[in-house]
Amino acid sequence: MNMNNDSVWRIKVVPNAPLLVEGKVELTLADGTTQMAENPHLCRCGASKNKPFCDGSHAKIGFKD
Numbered sequence: 001m002n003m004n005n006d007s008v009w010r011i012k013v014v015p016n017a018p019l020l021v022e023g024k025v026e027l028t029l030a031d032g033t034t035q036m037a038e039n040p041h042l043c044r045c046g047a048s049k050n051k052p053f054c055d056g057s058h059a060k061i062g063f064k065d
């Protein structure tokens with residue numbers, strides 16, 4: 001996927017929560033495969049069982065940033 005210079009992608013950093021990406025994005029996973037995702041919530045606590053996506057585990061482990 002190529003991002004043209006007019007595109008603005010937004011990522012919100014929310015306290016004690018995942019990264020909230022706004023828009024449709026192509027993710028390249030650790031195994032090299034790609035996957036399209038719309039408005040994904042990306043884990044930043046490290047506890048998700050479904051990385052790179054948030055699965056709500058941050059709340060269970062009491063993630064604080």
Ligand code: FES
Pocket residue numbers: 017018019042043044045046047048053054055056057058059
């Ligand atoms: S941020 Fe939600 S599981 Fe990691």
